[in-house]
Amino acid sequence: MLLGMMGAGKSTVGSLLAARLGWVFVDLDAMIVERVGLSIAEIFARHGEERFRLYEETCLFESLTPSTPTVLALGGGTVERQANRDVLRGQHLIWIDADPEILYKRAKGPDRPLAHAGLANFLERYRRREPLFRELAAFRIDVTTRVPEDIVDQIVRYETNPNLRRS
Ligand code: S3P
Numbered sequence: 001m002l003l004g005m006m007g008a009g010k011s012t013v014g015s016l017l018a019a020r021l022g023w024v025f026v027d028l029d030a031m032i033v034e035r036v037g038l039s040i041a042e043i044f045a046r047h048g049e050e051r052f053r054l055y056e057e058t059c060l061f062e063s064l065t066p067s068t069p070t071v072l073a074l075g076g077g078t079v080e081r082q083a084n085r086d087v088l089r090g091q092h093l094i095w096i097d098a099d100p101e102i103l104y105k106r107a108k109g110p111d112r113p114l115a116h117a118g119l120a121n122f123l124e125r126y127r128r129r130e131p132l133f134r135e136l137a138a139f140r141i142d143v144t145t146r147v148p149e150d151i152v153d154q155i156v157r158y159e160t161n162p163n164l165r166r167s
Contacts (some may be wrong), residue, residue, distance in 0.1 A: 001073070001091050001092070002071065002073045002091050002096055003096070004076065004096035005125075005126055006112050007104065007107030007112075009148060010096050011029075013096060013148050013151050013152060013155075016148050017152050018071040018077075021082060025070070025073070026057055026066070026072045028060060030118060032075075036055055040052070041113050043055065045113070047145040051112075053081060056077070056081075056084075057084055060078060060084055060087070061087065064087060064091075074088075077125070079129055080128070080132070094140075094158075095136075096143055096151070100123055100126040101123075103122075104119055
């Protein structure tokens with residue numbers, strides 16, 4: 001599973017990694033959109049963040065026992081709920097991270113309502129989540145200056161050589 005802030009590239013890296021491994025790729029946000037029938041921006045606008053988090057929790061729990069090997073990309077805020085963290089502790093997690101100001105610039109797409117709340121709000125969320133990412137992840141990959149293919153190479157190298165883990 002991949003975790004990290006919005007803008008880190010979890011979906012891009014996750015789909016490339018899954019293709020490399022011959023695994024299925026599941027994006028938690030995409031699953032929520034499919035289940036609810038609304039875009040992420042529409043869910044936030046119509047129902048608010050709290051309801052979005054409920055949908056997110058439900059989809060996370062559903063995706064925990066896949067029938068085939070799966071790379072799952074979490075949402076940036078999935079780690080904020082205690083119930084989610086409790087089940088994530090039993091999973092193998094890789095933290096995709098970068099300089100938070102760069103993440104903020106990368107995150108500003110139309111379907112990321114929280115990225116429109118401004119830099120200070122983004123940095124505050126980053127500060128809150130950073131220790132949670134650190135606690136849950138087997139290792140962290142800094143993607144500030146890397147292209148997705150190199151990140152996938154590094155993940156595969158780490159996975160096949162446990163001595164390289166923890167950075
Ligand atoms: C969020 C991150 C988004 C999405 C929603 C909330 C967050 O996912 O779940 O907009 O709280 O950081 P990505 O990290 O995949 O962009």
